Amino acid sequence: xxxxxxxxxxLSPLYSKLSGSGLLPEFLKGESGxxxxxxxxxxxxxxxxxxxxxxxxxxHLKNTPNRLQALIEVIVDKLGNMFDSLMGHGGRKxxxxxxxxxxxxxxxxxxxxxxxxxxxxxxxxxxISMALVVIFMVQIYGIKSSxxxxxxxxxxxxxxxxxxxxxxxxxxxxxxxxxxxxxLSLSIRLYGNISGEDSIILSLVNMGFSSLxxxxxxxxxxxxTSFLQAFVFTALSSIYIMLLTAHE
Numbered sequence: 001x002x003x004x005x006x007x008x009x010x011l012s013p014l015y016s017k018l019s020g021s022g023l024l025p026e027f028l029k030g031e032s033g034x035x036x037x038x039x040x041x042x043x044x045x046x047x048x049x050x051x052x053x054x055x056x057x058x059x060h061l062k063n064t065p066n067r068l069q070a071l072i073e074v075i076v077d078k079l080g081n082m083f084d085s086l087m088g089h090g091g092r093k094x095x096x097x098x099x100x101x102x103x104x105x106x107x108x109x110x111x112x113x114x115x116x117x118x119x120x121x122x123x124x125x126x127x128i129s130m131a132l133v134v135i136f137m138v139q140i141y142g143i144k145s146s147x148x149x150x151x152x153x154x155x156x157x158x159x160x161x162x163x164x165x166x167x168x169x170x171x172x173x174x175x176x177x178x179x180x181x182x183x184l185s186l187s188i189r190l191y192g193n194i195s196g197e198d199s200i201i202l203s204l205v206n207m208g209f210s211s212l213x214x215x216x217x218x219x220x221x222x223x224x225t226s227f228l229q230a231f232v233f234t235a236l237s238s239i240y241i242m243l244l245t246a247h248e
Contacts, residue, residue, distance in 0.1 A: 009118065010117065011034075011037065012034065014041075035118075036123075038117070039125060042108070050107065075103075076099065079095060080095050080099075083095060083099075083238055086239065086242075087238050087239075087241065087242045088242070091242075098237055099234075101233065101237065102230050104130075105190070105233055106226055106227055106230040109121050109194055110223060112197075112198045113201075118198070121191065122194045124188070128191075130186075130190075130233075131182075134183075134240075135179065135182050135183045135240070139179070141241050145244070154175075155175040155176060155179075156172045190233050193225065193229050197225055201215065201222060
């Protein structure tokens with residue numbers, strides 16, 4: 001659930017114990033300290049869980065896969081096909097960043113459906129952090145694909161004629177501004193949708209037992225929107241990569 005409207009957390013006792021012992025940094029001791037604490041702890045637990053699952057699933061790979069290996073291969077193949085369809089041939093080579101982002105964001109999104117927990121993506125600190133990492137990697141891919149000169153030429157608007165070169169002093173700041181806006185676009189869209197979804201569920205819960213059918217319907221819908229928002233985030237990220245790495 002989102003922000004200060006989230007019901008009591010199962011992490012509250014741990015937070016109180018750490019706070020009382022003086023082990024928490026200052027930024028976790030303020031009014032929103034518990035919220036930030038939950039975002040950090042849940043995010044790291046999801047990361048640890050995904051890494052552990054990956055290690056177990058790929059520990060003994062076989063030519064004839066077992067059920068777990070077959071499931072992993074299907075997921076990887078479907079994600080690879082999705083990025084190939086979004087970016088054209090070669091999109092699969094960005095599967096490490098984009099596929100991991102998709103799975104990680106989906107897992108974060110659905111955590112708010114577990115009583116006593118919250119969706120870290122319902123907090124803007126989480127979404128802007130992920131967006132900054134992705135956009136940073138987009139710039140790295142752009143430089144790697146075109147070189148430094150080609151990268152800065154792209155930011156200048158890829159001038160070809162005299163008129164285009166004259167417009168470079170205007171186009172360059174606009175392209176820089178566009179790159180700076182991309183993290184805001186990614187993060188605010190994800191944050192707004194997940195926090196809004198969690199707020200609706202919380203409102204239905206506060207209405208009591210009479211709203212249980214609506215709660216169940218909204219939770220099923222929330223699973224779908226969690227998937228959809230993870231897809232939108234990674235689809236936009238793939239488009240940003242394609243725009244910066246495409247060659248004429």
